[in-house]
Amino acid sequence: MANLFTMRVLVVEDEKKTAAFIRKALQAEDFAVDVCHNGEDAWNAARLTSFDAIVLDIMLPGRDGLSLLRQLRDRKNLTPILLLSARGEVNERVEGLNSGADDYLAKPFVIAELVARVRCLGRRGSDTRAAVLQVADLTLDTISREARRANAPIELTSREYRLLEFLMRSAGRICGRMAILEQVWDYDFDPGSNIVDVNVMRLREKIDGQFETKLLHTVRGLGYVLKGPP
């Protein structure tokens, strides 16, 4: 069952249903998941057990998420923390990151995105940034900024390049619109435009247009995923 490489995640969320589906989704990805419904329990759990990542809701009964976060950091506990918040304010995000959180996700979120981010947090530190990314016969040289499919060069605008780089670095995982907006457009809120979708469509024309095997797929309602044939 649990092997050496299983990531152990603590989920701190007072809303039981939300906690339940986060647990289910993380378990489906083979994470070991502990759940706490309030700040006190979470504080005790985090002191006693070493987790690979903590998913922490800001609004909690008793000790709230931000003060819990500060206490952990004061105690030199450097477990990667993903903050969740229903308020979704820009300043809250900044405050959270300044207090030592590693990532922030506003509710309502796409679970696939939460899972991807938690996985990212667990990998932090061991992340090697390859210079040439490859998915099937699509390659992206991040130094010369050159994309090729089946060895034929593809012309990309700078936005399309960043989009492709992000999708290739997260190859095989669903990238939600919000994650793309953050990483590629540097937006930390939803601008209420389908700018992501039109750019993904354009990019798809360029990389998949004339090829039999499609690499860039839409996961309706959730986002996009770049992956090679199974």
Place this chain on the structure above:
Amino acid sequence: MTIRTRLTLWFALVLVLSLTAMGVLSYYELVVEPRDRAQAEAPGEEVGEALAWCGVPALVFGLGGGWWLMRRALAPIAALSNAAERINEHHLAERLPRTGSGDELDRLTQVFNEMTERLEQSFARIHEFTLHASHELKTPLTVIHGELETALHNQSLSVEQRSRLESELDEIQRLARIVNGLNLLTKAGAGQIPLSREPVRLDELVREACSDAQSLGRPYQIRVNLAGCEQVLVTGDRHRLRQLLLNLADNAVKYNSPQGTVTLELGRVAQAAQITIANTGPGIAPELVPRIFDPFFRGDASHSLAADGCGLGLSIARWIANAHGGLIEITSVPGRMTTARVRLPIAAAESG
């Protein structure tokens, strides 16, 4: 003492004073003076002279007194209306100063203050309600979204079931966008959204909006031109200004007609930076233009290319422009051209 009593007393005083003045003067004119003088004048002449000598000062005194009296009586009303003018949606906390004399005006001030207080309370309640509602809605939205998403992982779903779940997911996301927008607007209305104030190169943002408009317009063969783009520095919140421009660029494409055009321009007009985004398309009927910034207002959405927004974009755009000390206006010639203009103050460092 009521104003009526006070005015009556004051009026009586002025009357008594004028009459006394008239009496004293006529006594002097009719009794004292003839005694001193050697020869008597004709009685008719004497009466005329007496009237001129006594009546005119009494009249002047009476008029002056009356004017002073009215002014004194009306001054608090003028002060009241001035203060009432200052009170609006954003200055509801202001109260008019009471004189404490217990007269009609003091009572009026009191009633007015109580009314403002009730208004302030109901505004605060509406604001709190919207804020709580938009916040409370997020938890069930998170749960529904999560459960739909989990359900979609079930590989045994039929195509029909899957497509229904996906369509529900789309609607949940749309709802989430509306809730987020409402939350933003409510907080913005209460001044609870802090904006950073950093130097921002507006021309860079306009070029970016131009390329965003190109991407957005490509599926509909909409041509996007940049008519001019002067280098302009403004002070403000880079993220919010980008949101403002993307919003307008998005609208310029959405409410266009296929193969139409969008023209962006950035220039300077009277110490201000002016961004113009003009688009072809059906436009907005003149009678609807004043309402276009209202939340959830959609003129005739049936003409638009992709009316899937949350209906709050322009309200948010107006808040961003105003919060930067700027203005936004939209004019439209139906069937020809719709133009959005944003004016923002140029950064102090640049305008010197």
